[in-house]
Amino acid sequence: MIRTITATVNNSSGVLNRITGLFARRQFNIESITVGVTENPEISRMTFVVNVDNDRALDQVIKQLNKQVDVLKVRDISGDTIVARELALIKVVSTPQNRSEIETLARPFRASIVDVGRDSVTLQVTGDHQKVEALIDLLKPYGIKELARTGATALKRSSKSQSQELKYSFIQ
Incomplete structure (x- = not known):
């Protein structure tokens, strides 16, 4: 199933690599990814569209993402009106x-x-x-x-x- 995940992160080098690495280790295929600076130049917003087999594995990735030092907030917005x-x-x-x-x-x-x-x-x-x-x-x-x-x-x-x-x- 296709899920849309957003993350706000510190705008620093290497953050994207670490985050996509977490998805790769769980063998999620990232269908698309967009990254850009927010209204605050020190913070970037990432939007991932991923294809996942089950919600439990996705929940684990979200928990691991939230533990990353440069990650400020992670949300699965798939069920929301977006x-x-x-x-x-x-x-x-x-x-x-x-x-x-x-x-x-x-x-x-x-x-x-x-x-x-x-x-x-x-x-x-x-x-x-x-x-x-x-x-x-x-x-x-x-x-x-x-x-x-x-x-x-x-x-x-x-x-x-x-x-x-x-x-x-x-x-x-």
Whole structure:
């Protein structure tokens, strides 16, 4: 089963290697990983999408991650309501004759052309996994020359009570 794990960690060298090592020792396949600095430049946020056979093994990894010196917080957000996005850059074979066709195809996905070459165009798309996959599938008949994806990054959605509290705090 696919699980989404987030970790906030100290932004220092070697942390990513130690954390991915824990997943590797448990023989988890990391489907995707994104890492970036947070609003605090001393802290990074990691999002892992992993394929696990059982929850017990995943619980053990989370406990071991929480014991790491540089790990501040680890959460399995798979069961939570989340906002998750991926970014993909897709270089597609293109002639001047079919560029407008590709652009029309990309429009419903809110994808944009970010580079144009003599024999190709590069599109940028962001969205959930299914949206990115759907666009890639539609572009395959044109010929995909290159593809780069970030993998999922995710945040837990705010609850309605949190949203209401925030709304009222701005009013006061």
